[in-house]
Amino acid sequence: MKISKAFSLLLALAMLLVLAIPAYAQLGDTDTSSFTVQNVSGTDGVSVTIKFIAENGTEYTPTELGPGITNPFTLDDGDSKEVYVPNIPESQLPSGRYSVVISSTGKVVAIATVAGTGTKRFTGSYIGTGVGASPFYMPSFYYNFYGWYSMISVQNLGSNLADITVSITCEDGTTGTMTATGVKAMASHHFVTKSDMPTGFAASTKCTGSAKITEASGQPLVATDNLNKPATGNTISFTGLTDGSVALNVPALYKGYYGWDSSLNIRKLDAGDTTVTVSYSDAGSSTCALTDAQPGCLLYMPTVHAGSGNFGATITNSASKKLVVVSNSTKGTLSLAYLGIDPTAGSTEVGIPSVFKEYYKWNSSFTCQNVGTVSTKINVAYQGKTPYDHTKTLTTGDIVEVYQPNETILANGYQGGATITAVAASGKIACIVNFTNNNFQDPSKPGDWSTSYNAFNK
Numbered sequence: 005m006k007i008s009k010a011f012s013l014l015l016a017l018a019m020l021l022v023l024a025i026p027a028y029a030q031l032g033d034t035d036t037s038s039f040t041v042q043n044v045s046g047t048d049g050v051s052v053t054i055k056f057i058a059e060n061g062t063e064y065t066p067t068e069l070g071p072g073i074t075n076p077f078t079l080d081d082g083d084s085k086e087v088y089v090p091n092i093p094e095s096q097l098p099s100g101r102y103s104v105v106i107s108s109t110g111k112v113v114a115i116a117t118v119a120g121t122g123t124k125r126f127t128g129s130y131i132g133t134g135v136g137a138s139p140f141y142m143p144s145f146y147y148n149f150y151g152w153y154s155m156i157s158v159q160n161l162g163s164n165l166a167d168i169t170v171s172i173t174c175e176d177g178t179t180g181t182m183t184a185t186g187v188k189a190m191a192s193h194h195f196v197t198k199s200d201m202p203t204g205f206a207a208s209t210k211c212t213g214s215a216k217i218t219e220a221s222g223q224p225l226v227a228t229d230n231l232n233k234p235a236t237g238n239t240i241s242f243t244g245l246t247d248g249s250v251a252l253n254v255p256a257l258y259k260g261y262y263g264w265d266s267s268l269n270i271r272k273l274d275a276g277d278t279t280v281t282v283s284y285s286d287a288g289s290s291t292c293a294l295t296d297a298q299p300g301c302l303l304y305m306p307t308v309h310a311g312s313g314n315f316g317a318t319i320t321n322s323a324s325k326k327l328v329v330v331s332n333s334t335k336g337t338l339s340l341a342y343l344g345i346d347p348t349a350g351s352t353e354v355g356i357p358s359v360f361k362e363y364y365k366w367n368s369s370f371t372c373q374n375v376g377t378v379s380t381k382i383n384v385a386y387q388g389k390t391p392y393d394h395t396k397t398l399t400t401g402d403i404v405e406v407y408q409p410n411e412t413i414l415a416n417g418y419q420g421g422a423t424i425t426a427v428a429a430s431g432k433i434a435c436i437v438n439f440t441n442n443n444f445q446d447p448s449k450p451g452d453w454s455t456s457y458n459a460f461n462k
Contacts, residue, residue, distance in 0.1 A: 035120045039132075040086045042357035042421045043079035044462055045110030051076045052112060054087065056102040061188035066096035079112070083387050084357045084421030103159050103192050106132070113460040115357050118230060118241065125451030128230050128241025128341075129439070131458050136161035136224030137246035140217045143328035143343070144242070144269045145172050146231055147180075147211040152238070153198035155230040156215070160187045162223025169220070170195055172202055174213035175300055180204035198234055214271040214300060214328070217244070231341070237451025240332055240341030248273040248326030252319040252344035255373035255403050255436050257284070258333050259305040260312040264340075266333040270319065271300040278323035284309060285316040285373070285401045294325070316373045316403040319344060333456075340456035342436045350375035350432035351461040354424040358437075359386070361408040362416035365442045369407040370459065372424055374398035376432030383427055387420030389413050393427055424459070435459035 043050045053076040056064040069075050070091030077085060089097070106114060113132065120126035136159075146152035160166035166189075170182040180202030184193040205211070217227050232239045248271075258264035270280055272294040282290040282303060290308040292301035309315075319329060329344030360366040372382055379399050384406060385391035390413070396404045408414055426433045441453040 035118065036090050037116060037118050038086060038088045039104070039114055039116040040084050040358040041079065041106060041112050041114045042084035042355050043081055043110060044113055044355040044460060046081055047110055048080040050079050050108055050110035050112065052079060052106060052108045055105040055107070056097055057105065057190045058100060058102055059188070059191050061191050064097050066092050068093055068096060082385065082421055082423045086358060086419060103190055105190065113355055113357060115457045117455060124237035125449055125453055126232055126237050126239040127452045127455045128239040129455040129457045130228050130241045130243045131460070133226060133243055135246055136226040138219040138222050138225050140225045140227055140244050140246060141248065141273065141328055142215040142217065142227060142229050142244045143271050144229065144231065144330040145211065145213050145215040147197050147202065147205060147209060149210050149212045151233045151235050152231055153234065155197065155232060156195045156227055157192050157230070158184070158195070158217055158225055158227045159192040160189055160219070160223060161226060162219065163189050164221070164223060165189070166223050166225070167220040168193060168225065169218050171216045171218070172211065172213055173299065174211035175298060175302070177297060178205070178209060178211055180211070212302060236337045238334065238337055238339040239452045240339045241455070242330060242341050242343055245328050245343065248328045249346035250321065250324045250326060251347055252327060252329050253316065253347050253373055253375045253434055254319065254329065254331045254344050255316045255434060256314060256371040256405070256438070257305055257317055257331060258314050259309050261314045263335040264333050266305045266331060268303045268317070269300065269330045269332065270303070271328050272325050273328060274325040276323060276325060278321040278325040280319060280321045280327065283318045283401070285403055286311055286313070314403070314405060316401060318401050337451055338440065338454040339452055340438055340454055342456045342458045345375065345434040345458065347375040349461050350434045352426045352431060353462040354433055354435045355460040355462055356422040356424065356435065356437055358419065359408050359422050360439060361411065361414045361418040363419040366439055367409050368437060368439045369405055370422070370424070370435050370437045371403055371405045372433045372435040373403045374400055374431070375434045376400065376426070376430065378428050378430050380426040380428035380431030380433070382433060383425040385423040385425070386414060387422065434461060
């Protein structure tokens with residue numbers, strides 16, 4: 005395995021100091037990363053500075069982030085900039101694994117993408133956050149589950165050395181732990197379960213479940229999971245959560261949708277029993293009973309949903325317990341994942357750091373859901389383009405998908421940010437973004453050429 009400046013990203017929407025953690029590089033033979041920063045401050049001329057922290061605590065602040073990108077760089081409102089980390093000169097940032105701190109003079113958000121290449125292709129994306137906690141929750145954890153394994157990166161946001169414990173609970177009641185001691189401030193530790201078995205597991209253990217991550221003295225942590233299937237390259241990545249929600253929305257689920265199928269992984273955080281109801285935006289619903297002995301359920305859309313196509317869902321529970329949810333979708337070796345969205349976090353305006361139209365053969369789409377109480381259309385404003393109102397009116401819970409290759413205002417090769425706004429003055433929306441690369445059709449490069457991330461509510 006060759007590592008080429010790999011990392012992962014976790015950022016805060018409301019903070020000017022933005023903290024990012026590294027995605028560990030044990031995916032393919034050569035692993036790389038990129039990240040995209042968007043200005044959502046409402047003002048132009050925001051200055052953004054990037055700092056990298058090695059696993060041993062060494063800090064690097066390159067003056068060049070690639071051809072034509074200085075450090076710091078400036079962003080106008082709504083604009084974004086992509087940094088491909090291997091393009092940073094080796095003299096300024098040696099190859100390795102890093103945490104990232106993004107500081108700015110105005111509010112910014114960011115996403116990160118990790119890729120492994122070699123005999124298989126691995127691709128995952130996730131959002132950044134500057135909000136850490138102990139405990140910190142991972143809503144989904146896999147170990148040897150139909151060939152899937154979790155790869156959890158945990159960053160210490162405290163000022164002292166961190167002693168970290170990952171506590172795993174499987175659906176069948178099996179429990180396991182993973183630990184790391186003396187993790188440097190702002191640095192990260194990586195738990196790679198395909199090579200390191202959690203304590204309490206056996207070689208025969210097959211686990212689908214969730215994890216709680218804690219620091220011995222209560223210092224704040226953040227974490228990502230780059231779930232992957234080593235044999236085929238499937239990869240789904242997401243950032244964990246500081247807490248759960250009693251209700252959640254998922255804007256995009258699929259059953260037989262151009263070959264895509266989805267599942268919902270739902271986990272209860274609070275003690276006590278509850279019944280979860282998943283109400284679909286097209287028609288019908290599903291339920292599952294959660295207990296302390298079995299705090300989670302996995303709903304596979306081809307099994308539980310009657311109709312085919314794409315649709316959203318609203319998730320509630322009878323006892324108002326806090327839940328966390330991950331939506332997973334697959335099409336052969338292609339895989340997508342994003343987190344369920346608390347409807348109270350919905351907003352009139354949503355920031356999307358990056359969309360593509362035939363950008364190095366990558367294309368994107370975004371799907372928005374009405375999570376408010378009034379019907380609304382959406383306004384779409386691409387970076388550098390004239391905004392327009394979409395024709396579809398969304399009732400509560402309804403969704404709309406916008407596929408960038410169909411957008412005539414975008415030229416081939418386009419990469420930029422987007423701002424989506426509810427046209428109704430009191431409208432509330434939430435969005436997710438999917439990417440797919442046409443290279444997956446090349447049999448000489450099998451694996452995962454797709455990824456997904458949550459957009460940012462302002």
